[in-house]
Amino acid sequence: MKKLINHVDTVLAESLHGFAAAHADIVTLDPGLQFVRRRTLKRGKVALISGGGSGHEPLHTGFIGHGMLDAACPGQVFTSPTPDQMLAAAHEVETGGGVLFIVKNYSGDMMNFQMAAEMLERDNETVIINDDVAVENSTYTTGRRGVAGTMIVERIVGAAAERGDGLAALKALGDAVNKSTASMGVALTSCTVPAAGGPTFQMGAEEMEMGVGIHGEPGRRRVKLTSADDIAAELTGAVLKDLSLKRGQEVVLLVNGFGGTPLMELYVMTHAANKVLAAAGIKPVRVLTGSYVTSLEMAGCSITVNAVDAAMLALWDDPVHTAALRWRM
């Protein structure tokens, strides 16, 4: 295992310290490392709290800030945070508007967030993200997994929270964005969890894992590596089929790298995905290409399509200022 680390037991803590120092204008790190929070809170605004296992950076800490999250709870690598973390975060960033938890649909995350939600003595709701169309039921997930679409929900709901929408409206919006968002990914190499010391899975020199999860979990099938166009056709095709979009539909397209993929290849995939969308008469009105929801150093990418309406698109475009996503401010 080759990593720029000091010790497997201190990676997370040191990484959080580095993150907090680099973005001290936006975030504050809880001294107990339970959560990262937005530096400046807005009284009465609904507090958006997300979190999950680490190793998906910039998700979630990189999306804390104006127009997105108020706090994120980082678990160990690929391990859901504990309820204590969510409670500590909620007590710190809830300012009267209640709490909206944004949770990816893994049984670990679901159980830990649910326990926190039950213990929290403030108004709260939970939006569950399950955008991965690759496998209907994956290992330890009841139903579909939550993957890159999470950041789209965090962005749109974050903008609505920022303008002052209430808890019930945000919960409804979050569910609606989740429902109109679908993703699927492919891996060319495995990731290596630092403490595990070796790759999560073995793959032949010419193989790819089609429909892989963001923890390196198996997907639909292991097949021979094919061309960017073929891969884009399968990923985008599965996503469009799931959403059953009509011609002329406007979408946000996210071509997301898993951590070890050069930007050059992500733009090749963007071009390939655009061709698929064009053929289906779907209009990508916003395109985001980059490594936003990663699996450590895994090579590969996912394609996410979010069918936006005018209201969602306006929220998407609203000012945002986080470590990993920033515009108009």
Add this chain to the structure above:
Amino acid sequence: MKKLINHVDTVLAESLHGFAAAHADIVTLDPGLQFVRRRTLKRGKVALISGGGSGHEPLHTGFIGHGMLDAACPGQVFTSPTPDQMLAAAHEVETGGGVLFIVKNYSGDMMNFQMAAEMLERDNETVIINDDVAVENSTYTTGRRGVAGTMIVERIVGAAAERGDGLAALKALGDAVNKSTASMGVALTSCTVPAAGGPTFQMGAEEMEMGVGIHGEPGRRRVKLTSADDIAAELTGAVLKDLSLKRGQEVVLLVNGFGGTPLMELYVMTHAANKVLAAAGIKPVRVLTGSYVTSLEMAGCSITVNAVDAAMLALWDDPVHTAALRWRM
């Protein structure tokens, strides 16, 4: 070789098409693929043109836009663009203020840009970037190589051009920023040039290349992989030594990933670099952590320190709107 591509001969073209589509609000792609230019030009402003071999994305195309470059000429992977490309770009984006070329110090880039500069019948100057302190003379480079510091020069000079500074002033500023900027990198794995089909160099399972170049060129020495703290101490130490900074000096710190390094590790390195700076009494007033000047999928990172004065820092903070760097607009 595992890559998300269609064919090695079309990677560059398809990647440029994907890039241009994703950022159509900022850039336009020359139909002959000679250059990428800023969508909206500002009459009379000095045109900033950079370029170089591809495979370092987001450098340089990702830095086209308000407050940075006017055009970038993408060569083949790791190969300088040809003089035709620079001439075509200059003819397109020069609007009366002359042209400032920003060139990394490799003999290929130097010769091709120099030929273009000689043929161009408009006022022009060239700023040469040579921030890499690893090797005084590297293969095919007379003097030091130009690496991640390039983006710092492009940002600061870009801001000055945007506010209307003239050609001579920009040339002087560019030289000054270059002189106050130093970098050094380390590689944990090799990159693979698509058309070459295999890794540029072989490295043992426990080795690292200390002082590596951004094309996978050899650096100071091949040694056993050590801890993030030790690596940061060597990289940051070399950089500080080169700049011979006084205690209390304010700097911009750039912790740059080479393409295959997880953000989690880059933040561990940021934390480690901050400790070295603190011990030396150097103050990182701005910190940038991310993969900005890459070598395809190479794992590793570089540390860049730019000793800023108040004027440079104000320019750094000015609004910028490019694909890869954006703030305050």
Add this chain to the structure above:
Amino acid sequence: MIHDQLIRAATQILIDHVDELTALDQAIGDGDHGLNMRRGALAIQSKYDELAAQSLNDALKTMGMTCMSTIGGSSGPVFGTLLVTLGKELPAEPQAADLARALDASIKALTRLGKAEVGQKTLLDVLEPVRMLLTTSSEQGAALVARVRQCAFDSAEATAQMDATRGRSSFLGDRALGHVDPGSRSMALIIGAICDVLLAAR
């Protein structure tokens, strides 16, 4: 007090098997199960003095809360809820029938929490056969303990056959077949370690 030894044995066995548990979770999951269990086991071991001074019931609750606040993932809430429920339901000096009742309550609590049911390749598929055995077996004492031990290991092994036909990994089809569920293996290791202490104490 024997529960000191039980706690020591049950936590140490997890630490000793961290690589095996990691490998099992890498095969069909995300590879963190070994580390999760080790983290929980170490957290419990660090409270060893406190636990030794507590009653069995309080020690179970303390361990459950420790799991919940230190492990994370699925294992944290699952093992946490299991331990807390056992701590609530067991009498001070539990017999086989008491244990069966407390396990029944635990299984119900886990299903409420995690929506998984018996037969879906989770540690419930170890707990339920053990509960059944305790309810129905005519044996007692050392013979029963030995049967429980065997039942736990066999049931964990049996989870390997659970994926292909139904349940939460059905889309993996053949690919999960043959792989033991990591949480079930942990559960069996814990039960096995407890049984070994009980057998040795006789």
Add this chain to the structure above:
Amino acid sequence: MIHDQLIRAATQILIDHVDELTALDQAIGDGDHGLNMRRGALAIQSKYDELAAQSLNDALKTMGMTCMSTIGGSSGPVFGTLLVTLGKELPAEPQAADLARALDASIKALTRLGKAEVGQKTLLDVLEPVRMLLTTSSEQGAALVARVRQCAFDSAEATAQMDATRGRSSFLGDRALGHVDPGSRSMALIIGAICDVLLAAR
């Protein structure tokens, strides 16, 4: 006209050796030299009809401009300048002494362009020994051609020993020692291919 054959041979040899040239550049450079030379060679081959209709001088200039506008990297300007200079300096029917003079002019142009001097492990370390040989050798005809051929290959090989002591790769120290300079190898291949055609034509 013989220059058709020369062009065909000199470009084809580069295409045939692309992997070797890549490997040489991977060892001490950035690995693109093979692809750069192939790109230039293919661009020249695509102009084959145009070149066949031109005089030797014009063909050299056309090829030089083609190198400059299609290759990029160091090789583009370097081979481009070399060819353009030869095109300017050579008489219509060049003899050995003419070639020596034109090479001298080319080496000077290259030093002006790229600041490299003889002895710094570039293709100048092939051009200069060949120029010297042409100036000083008492041989003529086939014997001279054969000597030039050998000189080019030997000189390219000799660049392997150039790094450790001085020059532009001095910081690589021992690490570049033993590696042939890729551009020198290309230059030798081109010269070798030309000599082979000349020898066969006799």
